[in-house]
Amino acid sequence: MTKLPQDTLPKLLREQAKKYGDGKVALREKEFGIWQPFTWKDYYEHVKYFCLGLVSMGLQKDDTIAIIGDNRPEWLYAELAAQCAGAVGIGIYQDAILKEVTYIINLAESKFIVAEDQEQVDKVLEMGDELKTVQKVIYTDSRGMRKYEDDRLIFFPEVEKMGREYEKKHPGRFDELIDATRPDDPAQICTTSGTTGNPKLAVLSHTNMLSMAANLGAVDPKLETDEFVSFLPLPWIGEQMMCVASALLFGFTVNFPEEPETATENIREIGPHVIFSPPRVWENLAATVQVKILDASPMKRFIYDRCLPIGYEWADLKFEKKEPTLAQKLRYGLAYLLVFRALKDRLGFTNIRSASTGGAALGPDTFRFFHALGVNLKQIYGQTEISGISCIHRDGDINFDSVGMPIPETEVKIDNPDPKGVGEVISRSPALFLGYYRNEEATKETIVNGWLYSGDAGYFNEDGHLIIIDRMKDIMTLKSGERFSPMFIENKLKFSPYIKEVVCIGHERDYIIAMICIDYGIVGKWAEDRKINYTTYTDLAAKPEVYDFIEKEVVKVNESLEDSQRVRKFILLYKELDADDDELTRTRKVRRGLIDQKYADIIEAIYAGKDEIHIDTVITYQDGKTSKLKTTLPVRSLD
Numbered sequence: 001m002t003k004l005p006q007d008t009l010p011k012l013l014r015e016q017a018k019k020y021g022d023g024k025v026a027l028r029e030k031e032f033g034i035w036q037p038f039t040w041k042d043y044y045e046h047v048k049y050f051c052l053g054l055v056s057m058g059l060q061k062d063d064t065i066a067i068i069g070d071n072r073p074e075w076l077y078a079e080l081a082a083q084c085a086g087a088v089g090i091g092i093y094q095d096a097i098l099k100e101v102t103y104i105i106n107l108a109e110s111k112f113i114v115a116e117d118q119e120q121v122d123k124v125l126e127m128g129d130e131l132k133t134v135q136k137v138i139y140t141d142s143r144g145m146r147k148y149e150d151d152r153l154i155f156f157p158e159v160e161k162m163g164r165e166y167e168k169k170h171p172g173r174f175d176e177l178i179d180a181t182r183p184d185d186p187a188q189i190c191t192t193s194g195t196t197g198n199p200k201l202a203v204l205s206h207t208n209m210l211s212m213a214a215n216l217g218a219v220d221p222k223l224e225t226d227e228f229v230s231f232l233p234l235p236w237i238g239e240q241m242m243c244v245a246s247a248l249l250f251g252f253t254v255n256f257p258e259e260p261e262t263a264t265e266n267i268r269e270i271g272p273h274v275i276f277s278p279p280r281v282w283e284n285l286a287a288t289v290q291v292k293i294l295d296a297s298p299m300k301r302f303i304y305d306r307c308l309p310i311g312y313e314w315a316d317l318k319f320e321k322k323e324p325t326l327a328q329k330l331r332y333g334l335a336y337l338l339v340f341r342a343l344k345d346r347l348g349f350t351n352i353r354s355a356s357t358g359g360a361a362l363g364p365d366t367f368r369f370f371h372a373l374g375v376n377l378k379q380i381y382g383q384t385e386i387s388g389i390s391c392i393h394r395d396g397d398i399n400f401d402s403v404g405m406p407i408p409e410t411e412v413k414i415d416n417p418d419p420k421g422v423g424e425v426i427s428r429s430p431a432l433f434l435g436y437y438r439n440e441e442a443t444k445e446t447i448v449n450g451w452l453y454s455g456d457a458g459y460f461n462e463d464g465h466l467i468i469i470d471r472m473k474d475i476m477t478l479k480s481g482e483r484f485s486p487m488f489i490e491n492k493l494k495f496s497p498y499i500k501e502v503v504c505i506g507h508e509r510d511y512i513i514a515m516i517c518i519d520y521g522i523v524g525k526w527a528e529d530r531k532i533n534y535t536t537y538t539d540l541a542a543k544p545e546v547y548d549f550i551e552k553e554v555v556k557v558n559e560s561l562e563d564s565q566r567v568r569k570f571i572l573l574y575k576e577l578d579a580d581d582d583e584l585t586r587t588r589k590v591r592r593g594l595i596d597q598k599y600a601d602i603i604e605a606i607y608a609g610k611d612e613i614h615i616d617t618v619i620t621y622q623d624g625k626t627s628k629l630k631t632t633l634p635v636r637s638l639d
Contacts, residue, residue: 008206017044030258051081052163061086069116090189091235117141201437211430212387213245226252226273231263237388268348278359287497307335311372363491367400387431402465476507511568
């Protein structure tokens, strides 16, 4: 087992605070347009006094604290403070609807809720008596809170003040609490993606998180001088993996954007050395670049169109592990100076050393695109239940069809493989979680004889790389007996900047169809540039010109697919798929079962050969208001 400097996260925080003190920035937050630094000493003291304040209010070992809001230093203070007291934090996505918030808080029986601002406080208070166990709601942003009179409300600095008073009466108590933490104690509860219903709550120990961070760092090094920008939701295991476990272990600086909307701009200001994002972020970045190129001057477009194939050639040489010739080096060097260096700078990737993606499969086209720009992007594979990671690409051994090879101390094998070697991916390591919170049955189904059953179908290639095909339950079979992965086709379609989401259907059918959601902003601009008038998303998606344009994108993808995997018919959906409608998880994974049920009439009409489908439905908005929608969906056939 990897030798760790300390065996729990609170002990590690204390050690780093002693090592760096006021001499190094641990956290940085942009507030009111200015980057506010917090040293390791500041980090430690905020955690210390918030912890003691909670203890003075009755926090005990094994209690849970729910945390909801955007990425802020206070989130980390609350999470580490809970751990110091032997309690455990549970993150809730800040855009979660009331039903999800109520379910998680009640299941965890949280005594305390740390809510970022007025919006999140309102969400909690609106649940009223449904939250039986909540004693205090601690808010971190006081704007708009002056007139609230609920006795449960208390301002974050007030809790820290209570902690200072508690320390005067109990000197040395904080060190006693930290010393009492144990490696196998629960450190954090992370919600799983919940593609089949309510999310399950995965309990991760200190050993789980620290062993994962150490073993990832062994093959993808992190340095104490690194900068990292935390802009993805902290309830997600990927963000916990980086800005909690890895940052504490390696001592790098975590930066928090001013707002989620300013993350791209803030990333450029910081110029991080390390970035980890799910596929949707990389897909959006690739789409942004392509749209900006479309808006560029003819001369810039001409240069870009000449340089990009040179970048692809360079990327392909890397993937094939071939040494470039002098001529290829000179060509790529010129393309880099003319185009790619500026593009990387615009994206904030000038200093990037470690770039990785995980949480779902990233389409090969997007992967190849970033390598063409000179970004050494790697695929990570894992699950929340194994602390986020079991495999990663190594430098110089990148295959965009694969998710790399297992990290140290991690065993991965294929259970019950078919003649082609395809079966369910199972794994085990010190990072294997303790189990699902209050769900022993699900735990027993997931962990069998010490192995984590992922539910993913995959196989190992001759180079020892793990290839993930799709979820076992999502692999589909046409009537002809041909098997296909809908996710593979969807990822290729989503490489188009004009397509935001796709659901491919075809299980036990004669052919494959696709329900496509356009990117409203990008397609809207395309329409405006061509003087095409529209009013709403629904109106734009129904335009014949938009159908013609998207058809070209689908045909382009079809040409790269085997005949049996090609999309034969498609519609442009009248609305975007939405997590608030349970169509997507909070990490934007498609809930296929619900989609099949919800859009069953549309699916059947397409397969019945109808040329258009009349829609009469009710749309529910975020604020709960509803409106009736009547429209007609054209069905486009591709022969």
